[in-house]
Amino acid sequence: MTNLNKSRAEQIQSSLAKRYRAEKRFQMYGYAAIAFGLLCVVILFTDIVSKGYKAFGQTYIQLEVTYDASTLGITDVNDSQQLALADFHGIVKKALKSRFTDVSGRKAKRDLYGLISNGAGYTLRDRLVANPELLNQTETLWLVADDDIDTYYKSIGSDAGAFTGRMSEQRQGWVDQLVESNDVEMRVNRNFFTQGDSREPELAGIRGAAMGSLFTLIITLALSFPIGVAAAVYLEEFAPCNRWTDLIEVNINNLAAVPSIIFGLLGLAIFINFFHVPRSVPVVGGLVLTLMTLPTIIISSRAAIKAVPPSIREAAIGVGASPMQVVLHHVLPLAMPGMLTGAIIGMAQALGETAPLLMIGMVAFIVDVPGGFTDPATVLPVQIFLWADSPERAFVEKTSAAIMVLLAFLILMNTLAVILRKRLERRWL
Amino acid sequence: MQTANLLIVLLILSAVAYYMARGRSVAQAQPLGGIRHLHSLPFFYGMRAAIWCALPSLLLLAAWLLFDEPIISSLLIGGLPENLQPNSAAEHNLLLNSIENIASGALSAETSAPALVAAAESLRDLRSSGTNLVTAAVLSLSVLGMGWGWVKVSPILRARQQVERVFRGILLSCACVAIFTTLGILLSVLFESFRFFQAVPATEFLIGTEWSPQMAIRSDQVGSSGSFGAIPLFVGTLLISFIAMVVAVPVGLMSAIYLAEYASPRLRGIAKPTLEVLAGIPTVVYGFFAALTVAPFIRQTGEGFGLQVSSESALAAGLVMGVMIIPFISSLADDVINAVPQSLRDGSLGLGATRSETIKKVIFPAALPGIVGGVLLAVSRAIGETMIVVMAAGLAAKLTANPLDTVTTVTVQIVTLLVGDQEFDSPKTLAAFALGLMLFVVTLVLNFVALRVVKKYREQYD
Numbered sequence: 001m002t003n004l005n006k007s008r009a010e011q012i013q014s015s016l017a018k019r020y021r022a023e024k025r026f027q028m029y030g031y032a033a034i035a036f037g038l039l040c041v042v043i044l045f046t047d048i049v050s051k052g053y054k055a056f057g058q059t060y061i062q063l064e065v066t067y068d069a070s071t072l073g074i075t076d077v078n079d080s081q082q083l084a085l086a087d088f089h090g091i092v093k094k095a096l097k098s099r100f101t102d103v104s105g106r107k108a109k110r111d112l113y114g115l116i117s118n119g120a121g122y123t124l125r126d127r128l129v130a131n132p133e134l135l136n137q138t139e140t141l142w143l144v145a146d147d148d149i150d151t152y153y154k155s156i157g158s159d160a161g162a163f164t165g166r167m168s169e170q171r172q173g174w175v176d177q178l179v180e181s182n183d184v185e186m187r188v189n190r191n192f193f194t195q196g197d198s199r200e201p202e203l204a205g206i207r208g209a210a211m212g213s214l215f216t217l218i219i220t221l222a223l224s225f226p227i228g229v230a231a232a233v234y235l236e237e238f239a240p241c242n243r244w245t246d247l248i249e250v251n252i253n254n255l256a257a258v259p260s261i262i263f264g265l266l267g268l269a270i271f272i273n274f275f276h277v278p279r280s281v282p283v284v285g286g287l288v289l290t291l292m293t294l295p296t297i298i299i300s301s302r303a304a305i306k307a308v309p310p311s312i313r314e315a316a317i318g319v320g321a322s323p324m325q326v327v328l329h330h331v332l333p334l335a336m337p338g339m340l341t342g343a344i345i346g347m348a349q350a351l352g353e354t355a356p357l358l359m360i361g362m363v364a365f366i367v368d369v370p371g372g373f374t375d376p377a378t379v380l381p382v383q384i385f386l387w388a389d390s391p392e393r394a395f396v397e398k399t400s401a402a403i404m405v406l407l408a409f410l411i412l413m414n415t416l417a418v419i420l421r422k423r424l425e426r427r428w429l
Numbered sequence: 430m431q432t433a434n435l436l437i438v439l440l441i442l443s444a445v446a447y448y449m450a451r452g453r454s455v456a457q458a459q460p461l462g463g464i465r466h467l468h469s470l471p472f473f474y475g476m477r478a479a480i481w482c483a484l485p486s487l488l489l490l491a492a493w494l495l496f497d498e499p500i501i502s503s504l505l506i507g508g509l510p511e512n513l514q515p516n517s518a519a520e521h522n523l524l525l526n527s528i529e530n531i532a533s534g535a536l537s538a539e540t541s542a543p544a545l546v547a548a549a550e551s552l553r554d555l556r557s558s559g560t561n562l563v564t565a566a567v568l569s570l571s572v573l574g575m576g577w578g579w580v581k582v583s584p585i586l587r588a589r590q591q592v593e594r595v596f597r598g599i600l601l602s603c604a605c606v607a608i609f610t611t612l613g614i615l616l617s618v619l620f621e622s623f624r625f626f627q628a629v630p631a632t633e634f635l636i637g638t639e640w641s642p643q644m645a646i647r648s649d650q651v652g653s654s655g656s657f658g659a660i661p662l663f664v665g666t667l668l669i670s671f672i673a674m675v676v677a678v679p680v681g682l683m684s685a686i687y688l689a690e691y692a693s694p695r696l697r698g699i700a701k702p703t704l705e706v707l708a709g710i711p712t713v714v715y716g717f718f719a720a721l722t723v724a725p726f727i728r729q730t731g732e733g734f735g736l737q738v739s740s741e742s743a744l745a746a747g748l749v750m751g752v753m754i755i756p757f758i759s760s761l762a763d764d765v766i767n768a769v770p771q772s773l774r775d776g777s778l779g780l781g782a783t784r785s786e787t788i789k790k791v792i793f794p795a796a797l798p799g800i801v802g803g804v805l806l807a808v809s810r811a812i813g814e815t816m817i818v819v820m821a822a823g824l825a826a827k828l829t830a831n832p833l834d835t836v837t838t839v840t841v842q843i844v845t846l847l848v849g850d851q852e853f854d855s856p857k858t859l860a861a862f863a864l865g866l867m868l869f870v871v872t873l874v875l876n877f878v879a880l881r882v883v884k885k886y887r888e889q890y891d
């Protein structure tokens with residue numbers, strides 16, 4: 001009640017400092033919120049990149065390999081059936097045994113043979129098929145190291161100390177010996193870009209998943225773009241104002257907000273169980289993603305059509321164009337850049353989508369790179385999901401690397417959309 | 430003929446139809462004194478013939494492709510002797526499968542029942558004769574259409590109107606895909622849910638507190654009767670969504686306010702697109718981040734304080750989901766705040782209020798309905814989010830409100846129940862569809878209310 005003694009002006013004056021402090025505080029909250037958001041972006045990207053960049057390198061070990069016919073168990077190099085059965089891993093074992101002569105005992109030997117990846121045998125077979133004269137010859141070769149060795153070698157010299165994991169001291173000793181004699185080398189990991197999935201992290205690649213994504217996206221684009229544009233044209237240019245049109249609009253708006261996993265249920269119940277489309281193939285994935293991206297494409301196409309000024313239509317009608325000619329000759333070409341931008345953004349959304357594809361069986365473990373629309377396939381995000389679930393530590397870096405590739409594609413698509421919008425956007429006066 | 434080849438032939442035929450009808454219209458116009466004496470441009474006569482040529486036969490082909498399997502299999506089963514007639518749907522499928530395998534050579538014909546071998550042979554016959562029949566029907570229909578299109582060409586034929594009617598019809602059917610999608614979703618989840626509720630009473634599903642859907646295959650196994658009380662799932666979903674909202678709403682709202690009211694154009698130009706990057710990152714990436722970076726971090730921090738933290742805590746999934754939703758809320762709130770008329774701001778500032786007082790006492794109340802609508806949309810997105818929770822939340826259905834404990838959600842259970850082999854007559858698989866129905870209904874209601882609120886609010890200031 002002391003305030004009564006003061007005048008209004010004094011009251012305001014005395015509260016000013018407090019109010020300004022509140023103003024400062026409020027601004028700080030806003031600043032903190034933005035900083036938090038930006039920090040999240042930075043942490044996310046650094047986390048992924050710092051985990052994944054090493055996957056683009058692969059440890060190789062140099063060995064002297066003898067293509068010993070008796071170890072291989074073949075008599076004729078040109079007989080493909082013999083080559084298919086030949087024991088190429090045996091000559092790798094022999095090479096390792098001659099490199100480390102003092103190894104004895106079953107367990108130690110098994111450890112030793114595990115230095116080199118199981119895939120090395122296929123490399124040797126390919127070499128022998130290409131150069132048959134190598135039989136019974138000896139040559140020095142760089143072979144892919146096992147994933148445990150790879151992880152260990154990559155972590156040597158890091159701040160946290162070398163990651164030993166499943167590496168026994170003996171194995172570490174072998175690797176150190178190899179490092180000392182310069183027989184270990186880091187090379188660009190070609191397998192990662194040229195191979196399909198594998199249970200062995202050092203052999204696993206994203207080519208299969210990337211091709212699966214490509215085929216799925218082609219189906220999605222081929223279906224959703226024409227249907228989406230046609231629907232947008234109908235709603236903007238032809239639709240009469242009635243209940244039916246309202247129903248269509250309400251449906252489109254709701255579908256845009258339906259959780260993506262529901263589209264997976266739809267795909268499972270309708271496409272697979274009812275129409276008997278085969279599981280796990282890009283066709284069914286593309287169909288489901290089409291239904292999911294359609295609302296996005298319809299909404300952005302409608303915005304693009306709306307942006308074409310009515311004077312264009314009136315001029316066309318004025319010189320005698322029919323409604324169909326107005327749309328096909330005038331409105332669509334002018335709205336095309338906006339529609340394409342919307343389509344690219346819709347495709348980026350489809351490329352990153354995982355949940356509905358899990359429902360329709362695109363989570364299978366598929367080694368072969370798919371060659372068509374009806375080959376069983378998986379897609380990049382699902383591959384990431386599968387690898388993230390794998391127990392081998394080496395898959396952590398593979399997963400992060402696959403995420404980097406996926407993000408690179410997404411950034412590329414979004415940049416393309418932005419450039420397209422900037423280049424082709426026309427401002428109407 | 431194979432479908433792809435047939436389509437190519439149809440394409441060629443309709444091109445021929447186009448040029449023939451177009452040429453005929455031009456030829457008919459010649460003696461009259463040029464094409465201006467025709468009712469429509471020659472293009473429309475050509476298109477009309479091409480449509481007649483392609484459309485009916487395409488419809489026939491589509492109908493055949495949709496219904497050939499059921500027709501053939503019912504013919505096959507009908508042709509089997511009395512003692513082999515299947516009793517149930519499963520037996521029916523098994524029988525069809527073995528016939529299929531014999532026909533393709535995967536099962537040797539010698540070891541199979543002679544009736545089945547005969548059926549396999551008739552399957553091969555039916556397939557080839559069916560394909561031949563349809564090829565012939567499709568081709569003759571298209572040739573007939575082509576002839577009809579050619580014969581009817583005359584200067585008074587209203588070809589343009591007819592072509593445009595078909596064009597509009599095609600556009601309309603494309604627009605109706607949205608309705609069919611909704612219908613498809615509704616039918617698929619309703620139909621399977623109905624079967625689920627025949628096995629499990631709806632009341633048990635809606636108010637039961639125990640969820641363990643593992644059904645044993647043999648009835649004498651342990652835990653042979655799964656229990657389907659979905660309350661723990663709903664609670665888990667709400668818990669994680671609540672955590673996400675606690676992160677996303679203040680951060681999203683405050684950054685929207687700052688960007689709209691305080692930020693310089695330069696900061697806005699940088700911060701807004703960068704925040705929107707968060708919206709473009711696939712959810713599987715967030716899931717990986719939550720499971721491998723955030724969850725171990727929370728666990729370690731919690732143990733530093735002597736707390737029991739599960740390695741699949743609700744907190745990790747909720748936090749990361751919140752980060753994902755930040756740009757969603759901030760861009761919606763940004764739109765709403767920008768829609769508040771400038772005159773309201775000017776009036777408040779003119780009376781001597783500070784900017785934060787203007788925001789808190791004038792702009793925020795004016796924008797509140799729109800913000801509420803945006804938050805409701807964000808909640809519906811959090812409830813339906815799948816990959817983050819599949820990768821970072823647990824599988825154990827616990828009824829708890831402790832964010833450090835592990836919970837499971839509706840979407841996680843849908844994925845776990847449906848990935849891998851499914852048996853479409855077991856309540857375990859059907860339960861996924863019942864959960865899907867719940868999810869669909871809840872998100873539909875949330876979206877509907879949110880869109881209504883936002884729309885009403887927009888009208889207020891227009």
